[in-house]
Amino acid sequence: ITLTDLARLYAGLARGGAVPDLVRRVPGSPPPCGEGPGVGVVQPDCEGGQRNHPHLQLLPTRGRRVTADEHEAERTIADPVSAWYVADILRGAPPPENALSGRIAFKTGTSYGYRDAWAVGFDRRVTIAVWIGRPDGASVPGLVGRASAAPVLFDAFSRFGGEPETLPRPHDALVVATAGLPPPLRHIRRDAPKTLEVTLGVPLKIAYPPDGSRVDLGLSEGARAQLALKALGGQPPLTWMVDGLPVSEGMRRQAAWSPEGAGFARISVMDASGASDSVVVRIE
Known part of the structure; x- marks a missing residue:
C-alpha cells in the first residue's frame, strides 16, 4: 500500500464512502478547476471533463493501471452512514502536543522497526497525507506517527487558512448515549457512570x-x-444479556435464562442509568 492509496481511502471517508480519483498536474501547466500544485483530488464540479484533461494525469491505483470495471468497483468503500461514523470517531482522536482537538479527523501509523511514520487527516474539503522516513528504508529510533508525522499534518492544515469544515451528519445516523442504544449495541462497562445519584446508591452487581x-x-x-x-443495586428497569443478546428486561432484579447447550457464557446486566456488570460462567 502506498501513501497515495491512504490518501484516496481517507478522502473517500470524507466524501461519504465514495473514493475520488487523484490527479497529478503536468509540470508547467495551469491549475484546472481550482486545483493547487502537486497531487490533488478531482473536484465534483469538473469531474466529467478531467479524465482526459490535457494538463492532468490520472494516478494509477497500487502502482498499476486498472480497467474501467476495476476502477468503478474501487470507488466505494462504505455507505455514507458508516463512513460518517468512522470519520466522527477519528475526529475525536487525541491531537499531538500543542494542537487543538476536534478540528480534523485523522489517523496515524508506524511501521515495524520504526521505518515509516505516517499521518492522514481530512475535513469536508481537504485530505492531507504525510509520510516521514528515510529514502533507503532504514530504521529511525523513535520514529512514531503520532510524534513525528501528526505535527506536520496539523501544521499543513493550519496553513490552508480558515477553519476546517466538519462533515455533515447523515439524517439516519444514530447518535445517542450508551443508555439510549438498543440492548445489543450497548457498550458494557464494569465502571458505573460517575454521577451523584449513582454514587449515593447501591452499585449494580450480579449476585448470581x-x-x-x-x-x-x-x-x-x-x-x-x-x-x-440475580442482581443487587442499580436503578430499574434492568436489562439482562447473554453474549450480547438481550434475554430479559423489567423492574425486577431477578430473571431466568434457558441455555441452548453447555459451554462458556458472558452474562451482563445494565440498569436505567447505564451502569453495568458482567460475569463469565461455564454451563454444564
Missing part, C-alpha cells in the same frame, strides 16, 4: 451466578433447565 463459576444444569444428560439470574 458468581464470576468464574461452573453451574451444573444437567445439560450433558440432555436436561432442559433454566439458569437463575
